[in-house]
Amino acid sequence: MTPVSTAPAPPVHEHITDALKAPDLIRLGDNVVLARFETLKVYAALGAVRALLERGAVAPGQTLVDSSSGIYALALALACHRYGLGCHIVASTTVDTTMRAQLEILGATVDQMPPSQDLRLDQERRVRRVRQLIADRPDMHWMRQYHDPVHYAGYREFADLVDAALPGAPLTVVGAVGTGSSTGGLVQPLRERGRKVRSVAVQPFGSVTFGSERFSDPEAIIAGIGSSIPFGNVRHDLYDTLHWVDFRHAMAGAVGLLRDHAVFAGLSTGAAHLVAGWEAARHPERPHLVIGADTGHRYTERVFARHREALDPRGLKPHQITSLADLALPWSAMEWGRRRHEVPSAPARQAAAASTTKERTA
Template identity: 80%
Template sequence: MSPRPEVSPPAAHAGSVGGRSVHEHITDAVKAPDLIRLDGNTVLARFETMKVYAALGAVRSLLRRGRIVPGQTLIDSSSGIYALALAMACHRYGLRCHIVASTTVDSVMRAQLEILGATVDQMPPSQSLRLDQERRVRHVRALLADRPDFHWMRQYHDAVHYEGYQECAELVSGALPEGPVTVVGAVGTGASTGGLAQALRASGRAVRLVGVQPFGSVTFGSEQFNDPDAIIAGIGSSIPFRNVRHELYDTVHWLDFRHAMAGAVGLLRQHAVFAGLSTGAAHLVASWEAARHPERLHLVLGADTGHRYAERVFSRHAEARDMAGLRPLPIASLAELRPPWSVMEWAGRAAPPGARCADEGAAVSVSTVELTS
């Protein structure tokens, strides 16, 4: 595969047909969100996969700085969405891709990765997602020991993943009316919510950042709880992530699986939008926030589509609760935190003790909390 020469964000299009852009690569087509008004003061940024911004921005920056070169192999551990984004970025820039995949990666995702040219090492079935992640990290380290020429992307810890969201912020800011905005989204690795809010604030816009977390995650201090239904991929973590910058967040909501499911099914039922579980959680939170702050525009981040949740969530739509009857418990400190839904004014506090990265060794032994049934 021959590398493409450009490593800066391209112009919006190389030409147009009927007023629509003609893109040079599929990543340009899928990275930008569709902006959909849900209610008077709520807009959904619906992505096919939001992590394309993170992967493209990181790869371009690393190429420009000479930290990687065309033909080199990029490696990372992933449960699926970042893996696909990284594989597409490697396809675009003539790089090789090696994914150490979770046991939860399905056959459709694996086929896409392999056809794109990625090497996929998938972990065997595991009794727990924690064990699955630990196996993946050990496998990455073993590969790096044998192949020091590989570049480990470290999506959870390398701040280079923030850079792509500058482009996203410019697109969103240009489409939304002037004035204050509240960004609502799953915290995950921290790069999407943090990167977008940081870039919007740098442009001069007043931004309130609302993060969404599962119970059982160390990121915002809920690790003492266990949600028996939970599998929130990419929303929380069982160890610290360096890319989560706690001081950027104004408010944090913690939701269990049932509430996230209510939001996802409600989004499809009310607005015909088929989106993932993290988007459902953000939708529920934004609906509550928007009712309390009608003077502000609320931007909901819809990180991916609902296809990988078809069986685990949407086939059970009859079980979903009505969003209108759901309310969070307002708390003043983490000592008051309670399932199934709590909200706290975080107000830029520092990371709780369990979310602080003591050293690089702690930072790279990653185990994500995923949300499933």
């Protein structure tokens, strides 16, 4: 007699986005779990597009446009494919051939910025280009992933998953800030349910989001986790602790994650993995959830092919500070305390930079 399987049947998905959106949960240590995504922002794009269609803010067949350094571009193209919408991406110079080919085959049109070693300039160029497109084509809908809070909506589903997988106990979430919606969109609904959630945020040096704009990290290619412009979707008062991590330390975390756990993930995940290791050792009583936003494919040449150069994560630790005035490369950590923060305007930042340059040359 053939035994009858009692295993639940796997779901048959109606669209690839249903399969992609949920992460794989992988235990990295006694109190560290990685939420490993193929592309994290499928939650944001699906949630935002559904909400906009339901509100009537977007009509079937309309073209959606936004700027992206990579994973949001793919997520938006997939959401548009699912819902029969047009898609136009103003792409960072960091978007590679593999990503661009996927976007174009999915039906998106792509404007890509010219080669640049300055990611601040790249980001500013992209925003200018989007504004020009909207002025020329008012029928397009600008998704404004950096500023429209509709991008928080999709992450409530991620919060449901986390609540079920890691129930009850106080939780620490470790992830790159980026546009703010992925970390904020997870932490906020969990706290609303009464969960005690500590939010540990990761930033690159050179980002205005949490005050490191006076620094330059020449090798930094951590596109998407920091910003040269203020992001309206970043709610500074959601974050408990901040870590600023340079390229070399993020690389150490990414290579270490692959070497020790066979997980091939991007630089933002590498930085979060490094930070989570240090935090988890100091707080062994709390589970730590690391957000792994994407795979490592777009970093193959500039990170993983150089794995022999990678620092040993076990020997690394942050410079612990109490004020932004003490911020220092290559890795700094600070208790943020869920306080508000006013990101200075571009003219104010330029004046401060000119003043600093004058002091250094005096």
